[in-house]
Amino acid sequence: MDTQTTPPSPRSDFIRDIVAADLREGRHETVVTRFPPEPNGYLHIGHAKSICLNFGIADEFGGRCHLRFDDTNPVKEEQEYIDSIMTDVRWLGFDWGEHLYYASDYFEQLYEWALHLIREGKAYVDDLSAEEIRAHRGTLTEPGTPSPWRDRSVEENLDLFDRMRAGEFENGARVLRAKIDMASPNINFRDPVMYRILHVAHPRTGDAWCIYPSYDFAHGQSDAIEGITHSICTLEFQDHRPLYDWFIENLPVPAVPHQYEFARLNLTHTVLSKRVLLKLVNEGHVRGWSDPRMPTLSGIRRRGFPAEGLRDFAGMIGVARADSVVEIEMLEHAVRDVLNRTALRRFGVLDPVKVVIENYPEDTVEHMEVVNNPEDESAGTRTVPFARELWIERDDFMEDPPKKFFRLAPGREVRLRSAYFITCTHVVKDADGRITEIRCTYDPETRGGNAPDGRKVKATLHWLSAAHAVPAEVRLYDHLFASPNPGSGGSDLFEDLNPQSEVVLASCFVEPSLAEVPVGQTVQFERLGYFCPDPDSAPGAPVFNRTLTLKDTWAKLQAQGRQDA
């Protein structure tokens, strides 16, 4: 559930400026955008940027945004991806209403338009093989040479194209090409392929077709059919814009959409290439597409990131045309910001060590009232059982503490959150010298966590009654790739995988109320971080994923070797 306390300030960027001007100056009455995924994989956080842009603009300017599947290549596309994409867009918080479309809905119209270009002498059937076409295309610095089939008669082209559709030819035997300019410095103008033969069943049209339009021949016309006003895509399509416009100008389309390009998202410590993500899954480096370390929206969701955090992030990074790599800390900040306001606080002990309170009665259990969220009074309080034997975090005790270690140590008094002040008297160790028990006394006057005499402690610890704590598995997640720019400098991406990206702790404890937290809800384990139940949880065997740690200045000091500074 999302709560809106800090709506991201409506950001202005060059695309929103264009939309605003077009509306102001009457070029359009309402803005219509579209998010056009190809259903050949799972959506990732890069797509989230585009989704937030397209749906965001529609929302802000009172227009609408279509969800359109760009399903022109049945070789790669599957219904499974269509379903997951719709789930992910909805989860992100956007609604396309009844405006769900498929490029495949337009196949018949596109075919008619192809015929139109043939009749105009602006398209022809080419018998060249793929290799031959490539050879004829020329290079970046040399013009191409025309295909020997370039000047076929309109009648012959019509006949051949009709037979292509009828299935008379093998895959790759012929293609339909636009007849533009084999010498153009823009390679996209060197007679681009409009249709190819693919004897492959399509997830939506089945085997109704064996010729399929290319992206270039489908995208702009689909935009025109839907009345898209601003067709927003990423930078690598810039060189296609003249071709996009060429088809629109040369076809009797019902509207004139325009394409605008922005820089795609890059994030440190992660990779957003479909090829690499697929390899991570196929080679078993992760637990599948929805692994909590994956940058996929399904992975991010399983990790416990709230959709609102992603939307805020999209607003923070802006939209521009300069290639950039956003530090993942920005995403983490956006997520922490939401979670800090919304997440319920709970107690969990990841690396337990026993505390025995020597002057606390053996058979007593108290139910301490604990605040659910200090940032949100309406979240109320809960009750946590307290008794003589407790679990605390092993890290929260040091026998010989450095100067800046404020937690428990021999002779030192600290507060157990919402419970009592305790003072360590001594420790018990096993034969290997490992601490097995920390013996303490408590001050009955400090119930709730305050001393009537006003004395202070320097630390507050989380704790769990050993008799009541629920065993749990906790999976600690960190960046999938160790270096900020994996694979840069020609290094092998997979060498860069962070071996610590998932650390499974099998023997943790959580407070009893955590048994009721549903998958999808992220809570804060006080002083540790944000965690959420994983779908792998079983009755009586909960599994929690660490979404993010809390910021930790002590850990930072340790990392810097400044504990004694």
Next chain:
RNA sequence: UGGGGCGUAGCCAAGCGGUAAGGCAGCGGACUUUGGAUCCGCCAUCCGUAGGUUCGAAUCCUACCGCCCCAGCCA
């Protein structure tokens, strides 16, 4: 040595001829029953470089440098 883009702080990013917003990160400090959160302060004499125009340039002009994209019957 073709074409298309882009260069403002460690990162993202405003700025559109009148003298460098904001956020992230970082650093100090205050406060704190989460070493969390919050709060306060610091962090670009300078906008890829060099010239030019102008009373005045990150914004205009010229040249140069650097980076990205394009030679799929992928999108």
